[in-house]
Amino acid sequence: MPHVTHYFDYKSPYAYLALEETFDLAAQPGVSMDWLPYTLQIDKYLGIAELDNSGADVIGLRNDHQWRRVKYAYMDCRREANRRGLTIRGPQKIFDSSIAHIGFLFVREQGDFLAFHEAVFERFFRRELSIDDPLSVEQLITETGFDATGFEAFLVSEGRAMHDRIISEAEAAGVFGVPGYLVEGELFWGTERLDRVREKLDI
Numbered sequence: 001m002p003h004v005t006h007y008f009d010y011k012s013p014y015a016y017l018a019l020e021e022t023f024d025l026a027a028q029p030g031v032s033m034d035w036l037p038y039t040l041q042i043d044k045y046l047g048i049a050e051l052d053n054s055g056a057d058v059i060g061l062r063n064d065h066q067w068r069r070v071k072y073a074y075m076d077c078r079r080e081a082n083r084r085g086l087t088i089r090g091p092q093k094i095f096d097s098s099i100a101h102i103g104f105l106f107v108r109e110q111g112d113f114l115a116f117h118e119a120v121f122e123r124f125f126r127r128e129l130s131i132d133d134p135l136s137v138e139q140l141i142t143e144t145g146f147d148a149t150g151f152e153a154f155l156v157s158e159g160r161a162m163h164d165r166i167i168s169e170a171e172a173a174g175v176f177g178v179p180g181y182l183v184e185g186e187l188f189w190g191t192e193r194l195d196r197v198r199e200k201l202d203i
Contacts, residue, residue, distance in 0.1 A: 002031050002201045007038040007170055007180035010104075010131050011097045013077035013088050016121045018179040018191040020084075023114075025194060028203050035113070036166050037101030038178055088125045100124075100131035102159035103138070107146050115144040 006022055008015040026033040074090045081088040100120050107116045119140060123129035130136045134155055141148040170180075174187045181188040183200045 002183070002203070004031060004033045004197065004201070005182040006033055006035050007175055007178050007182070008035065009038055009040045009097055009178045010100045010120050010124055011091065011095050012040060012178045013074065013081075013125065014191065015178045016086070016088065016125055017077060017080055017084075018194075019118065019121060021191060021194055022179065025197065028201075031201060031203065035104075035108070035117075036170065037097075037104055037163065038170050038175055038180065039096075039098045039101055039163070039167060040178065086125075087122075089127050091124075091127070095124075095130070096132040098132075098160075098163055099134055099155065100129075100137050102155050102163050103141055103151070105159055105162055106151050106154050107141055107144075110146050116141060116146060119144050 004025065006026075008018075008022075022033075025031065070090075074088070078088050104113060104117065104120070107113045120129065120131065123140070124131050129140065134152065138148045138151050141151060173182055173185070175182070177189055179189075179191060181193065181197045183197055186200065188194075188197050188200075
């Protein structure tokens with residue numbers, strides 16, 4: 001059976017926009033898909049920023065080129081989101097999405113993670129969820145129908161170790177961004193490459 005490993009990050013608007021098409025791919029007959037979080041280190045390539053209520057950067061460590069890239073990326077994503085009836089509001093700081101990613105790993109062990117997965121993306125980009133706040137993530141686990149018992153311990157032990165191992169293995173396979181799709185050792189990056197993924201899978 002053809003197998004796809006899909007990498008996502010809850011703070012990536014491009015990963016959010018890829019959600020529907022990725023679900024469509026996973027639903028294809030004979031396709032097996034593994035969903036794995038990949039926590040982007042945005043500061044490494046886009047610098048660090050944090051905005052106040054007026055939208056001004058209170059840290060000031062991004063250069064002009066980095067700001068142009070960030071502003072274009074969110075403009076481009078909002079343009080596409082508007083076509084689909086989705087809301088994408090740019091976050092006011094760089095979030096540590098590893099907390100929500102470990103929440104995903106916790107929920108995945110209980111079965112179908114769809115409700116949690118979609119809710120994290122939707123609420124984060126509406127600025128209704130702090131994905132780096134353990135309590136907020138725990139509350140969402142419960143709200144989306146899962147048992148949150150043991151999440152706090154999982155977050156700092158087994159879950160953290162699992163998260164870090166996934167990142168290391170992803171990077172060893174060449175993963176650097178999301179949405180990513182690994183098929184038989186070949187990496188495809190971006191929603192626009194899903195057609196090539198389908199060609200590779202011959203579907």
